[in-house]
């Protein structure tokens with residue numbers, strides 16, 4: 001029997017040859033869509049994505065030898081800043097990204113909470129957020145009883161759009177949480193200028209975009225505070241973790257206080273500013289930090305591999321008429337946390353959901369990620385304001401706090417951010433099959449799945 005995977009791999013430099021071989025093989029062997037009971041394009045799992053290896057293991061052994069698993073003390077003492085690993089990571093991270101201060105915490109979610117507290121958010125302040133992001137970037141304001149106000153995203157970039165932000169600014173607006181979604185940088189030039197004009201802080205959520213660059217500056221350093229994630233879905237990870245960066249010493253001080261029981265520390269430390277000084281325990285362990293230090297060194301190579309895989313995929317996918325490749329902002333470098341494609345149902349003649357369903361049937365999950373299913377999705381997350389918490393406007397208790405006490409009305413109805421909704425419900429396809437570890441032959445299978453579904457599109461119309 002023909003192994004068309006090998007053939008497609010060998011001929012993949014020439015798209016037409018690939019198409020012809022794909023056509024030929026389907027006729028001979030796999031003439032039916034997997035969705036309709038035919039053979040899958042891909043029958044084995046895709047390779048495991050694990051950036052963690054023996055270097056990390058060596059570092060972990062050092063932590064075991066030292067017997068220091070954490071050294072944080074929640075009082076004013078030299079150990080208020082944590083153990084030796086924490087100190088080293090913060091120094092190395094700040095140097096690497098060219099920023100004054102780095103603060104290690106136990107997740108990017110914690111980091112977002114710290115950031116919203118550190119900028120001095122008052123109850124019922126408004127913070128402008130994107131609806132098209134991981135939920136924590138929009139729920140962070142609620143932790144300080146502030147109100148998340150959603151602005152729409154820009155169509156081909158998926159990040160907050162400056163003109164939509166401007167329409168949402170009121171006398172209560174305190175900050176904008178911008179998200180470098182899918183690895184695409186936010187529109188830093190225009191949004192920073194708008195923020196300066198209105199005296200707003202910018203918190204940059206770069207959980208999906210470490211090592212992305214805008215001109216000569218890295219993500220995280222473009223606004224007032226930048227936030228990175230080290231959870232296991234991200235470019236680099238240590239299981240769970242998060243890092244904040246800032247060039248502002250006063251903000252860095254607040255972040256460290258909020259991370260580690262501020263209220264118990266401030267008197268002895270001589271802090272007189274009581275604003276948002278309820279502290280948490282957002283401390284990272286020495287073991288996680290030891291892994292994170294190794295991971296930091298690997299980031300340039302891991303990002304380059306993603307870019308290389310995307311270039312290879314796009315060489316073929318860009319030729320498919322009903323797909324639009326993601327744009328990369330002028331002056332910016334994308335780091336491809338996800339590959340976000342726009343699907344044109346008019347050209348294809350079928351709805352995106354049907355297309356994605358057929359794609360999923362052709363592919364397989366990644367090793368160790370079987371429970372996450374096939375990593376091709378219709379859209380990303382449902383626009384956040386459509387979640388029950390926003391629909392019913394209840395965050396704390398049962399009486400609608402903080403919205404009910406704000407004295408203003410907030411509209412989270414369907415249609416509020418039409419671009420995000422349209423992308424999510426109709427046009428966007430995201431996939432993650434560009435992770436390091438994918439071989440050329442693996443990537444060819446992704447292309448072949450797209451081609452096969454399109455070839456057979458009449459059968460699912």
Ligand SMILES: *Cc1c(COP(=O)(O)O)cnc(C)c1O
Nearest residue numbers: 107108109134207208229230231
């Ligand atoms: C993953 C992610 C977060 C949260 O990261 P955790 O470290 O899991 O808390 C926040 N924002 C965005 C955009 C993310 O992708």
